[in-house]
Amino acid sequence: MTAAPAGAASERLPMRTKLGFGLGGAAETVVLYSVSSFALLFYSQVLGVPAHMVGLALSASLILDALSDPVVGSISDRTRSRWGRRHPYLFAAAIPIGVTGWAIFSPPQGLDHTGLLVWLTLSVILMRQAMTFFYVPHLALGAELSPHYTERSKVMGYFSFFNWAGGSLTTIMALRLFFPSTPEYPRGLMNPGPWPSYAIAIGVVTSVCLLASAWLTKDRIPFLPKAPEGTKLFSFSEFFGDIGKALRNINYVWLLAAYFFVALMIGLREGLRLYAATFYWDLSSETLSWFVLGSLAGYLSAFYFAPRLHGRIDKKRTIMISALAYAVIPPIPLVLGMMGILSPSTPGLAPILIAFAAVQYGAISVLQISVMSALADIADENELKFGVRQEGVLYATRTLAGKIDHAIGIALAGAVITLIQFPRDARTHADVPADVLFDLALWDSVLAAIPGVIAVGFYALYGINRESYERTRAALEERRAAAAAASSAPTRTAPDGGLAPAPAE
Template sequence: MTAQARPDDDVRIPFKTKFSFGLGTSAEYIVLLGMGSYAMLFYNQVLGLPATLAGAAVSLSLILDGFADPIMGSLSDRTRSRLGRRHPYMYAAPLPIALSLVAIFNPPQGLEHLWLFAWFFTFVVTLRVFMAAYHTPHLALGGELSPDYTERTRIMSYNTVMGSVASMVMAFVALSIFFRATPEYPRGLLNPDAYPPFAAFSAGIALALLLASAWFTRDRIPSLPQPPANLPKFSPFEFLKDLGKAITNRNYAWLLVAYFFLSLTLGLRAGLSLYVNTFFWELTSEHLRWFVLGALGGAIFGGALVTRLHQKLDKRSTIVIGCLGLAGIPALPIALRFLGLMPPNATVQLVVALLTFSLVTATFTAIIQISVMSVLADIADENELKHGHRQEGVLYSTRALFAKIDMALGQFLAGVALDLIAFPPKAVPGQVPDDVLFKLAMIEGPAGAVPGLLAAFFYARYRITRARHAEIRAELEARRGRMGAAPAGAPVGAGVAAPAAPAE
């Protein structure tokens, strides 16, 4: 780049590529909506599986899936093929993902609790492992599409906003069509006949989007980074070395610690939110579908705002603000109810108030998701400078491992909490004892915010500023120049031996 060139010259990625990349996350959000939001309620409240067993199935699957993530990250980082490092896995995983989602919501009838647990656990694990096989290379692809500090934020904005839009639209469709109220089931989410067609519809849409994302980003393969010529192939030993290189990066380590606490908040709330909405606030499916609009508006607003925040405040400050909002805002409605400041149940005023909180929460969620995804690409630059090869796959996936282990703990604790407070199986809204509802709300609201506040403290320890990132990129370009490598914008490491790591 010459001194007169504009900062965005040669780094802006075409809209088609950003949109196609975002399709993959749209499909992931649709799958996770079905598995994460509805599966536990389906098995516990519809099929009668004890909450602890239902929570254990989700939690154990998250842990096993979490270990699959870094393995896939290291494997794809080291893959050499005519389809590049990421696309072979993005073509192979979609069909097993779709079939597993259908199986989760179609267990054989008449299974005893232990066998019902086994069915749930088996197909949740299968689904999550194949999601790791797709999603880890897919996220790594997003991290390497551009070397630019701000363009990476734009790419991840498309990714997050499109995922949120897909999730919200699917939730609206699910609550309006599949889980609509009937005379027999005024609460449509408790209708057992609604779940199989919902799963089949979700699986079909997800399959199409996953394949479309892989197909319409294939034209970027020639310009993507490739493994250095002397980088050893994947092996257990090289995998452990890759993990060590990632975890010993101080900036990355602080992100992992922070995300550990944030995921505990997210996991606990994910396991309890439908219970709170259905039994504490006494909302129907018709009420809940309007929350989709609030979440959708927040995702779009957060996605539009985050690039400007990174330009004004830098990424670290933006992450801390987003984390504080994500931890605290969802707890406010419950606190206000106990103070007598929320409208009564079954009123339009309550729905409007909760919808407003949903919009603000979604805004902070989008801000922190986009920001963290963007800084991981910056850390990949830092690790390339130190170790001589790029590790987007390992960096994105190891973060996912820590998050899933902790989110599994959060969801398991949600199941345990439901049993400890004696929440009744197959409960009827309006007939749950007040003391049980009070405990449920306190766990999901104020108590659930505490780990998120701790996360904000640890996110503040991150240290790659815009200026420091510019220094890292300059050093990488100078190294390539000394080695006779291709100029900036060419594939990193293509046909170039990895240099020895500089002395500390």
């Protein structure tokens, strides 16, 4: 791997770089959060498409998207250009993502259920394929901005915090600006009128922020690792070789296995979250918008504490604790609801739920920061072992596993809505039978937590710590110094006119 120019890459990153990198995470979240949170509700409850069919369409798009992730990662890792390995794709993908994001929530008038399902499937597939060309190089960029153990955690902290900002902006825009409660639609998300305007808003915001992120980080291009001279262009034989190198790192395999179960839990919860909030807890759009406060508290806490926890108790323990907290704490209110302790009429219900939301978002943010930072450490191990840096492939293969499993979770969420016979014409809590609400709560709490608990066991097998990281970095620096010395060693002309090696000193 060609090293970056000395000096600048080893210094603390400027705030502009961290903010620019984080802004890309915010923009990604605007459109991805809209799809994961609103698409099932919009197409099933507003447009009347059967929920299990919507779930299958969303899942199919995720699976196709997942399969392309490692391909794009390998292409990006092998790219040689004056814009580096990542930025050509960041700039190219920004506009297509915004356009396809708009299309998802603005289907043509007059389509029947089959037509709507086809439109949803195609538009989400195109959006996710375009997003792959931003998301995968963007994550890889974050891993290589800094070589330092905790500075990497800080970079991923900005990414996680801006993820929150993007989701919160989307929540506020949707629930306060576009879908407020009205006499005709007391649950504003059921109002079909504002959806086209909302579609335009998320498309414009996403594209502008993605372009800004690419622009604000382009000054780091000279300091980033480059593909070596003579790197072969992408081919499927080279691609499978890249995947094989990644999977030969057992620490990477454990993270993949754990993420499989975490993503299953997230997919199921995301698909059912608005159903539980709207119909189980009977919360209005205005009340739901206040949950931004809980997520703000959680993400700010994670932004501050995650790097410090990595320095104090290391990344592995941080990962295990945050994964367990995310699995078992968020379901507690629903469990209390099933026990009859909490109900929509409980005084102070909203603050209670917001407090649990703070813990939920804090735990998942710490987990995200920690795992993303750990993947950069794995990239060091693979460079030492194979002589190549594989940030693109490492992050993309992880997202492949996660997206396939997330797709299963979303499909399962749609199947659950059908399985529990959730009424398609329900508009409020009163429209849903009590036994259906109980089943909804059971799936969104106890059953959804099981994969998360399993994930903790796999995270416990992860083996990189601060000491092993330091040994790997020292070995890499020694190898790079030797390579630099060899490339700069003087030569002399041999008697036959050829080049002879310089004498040893």
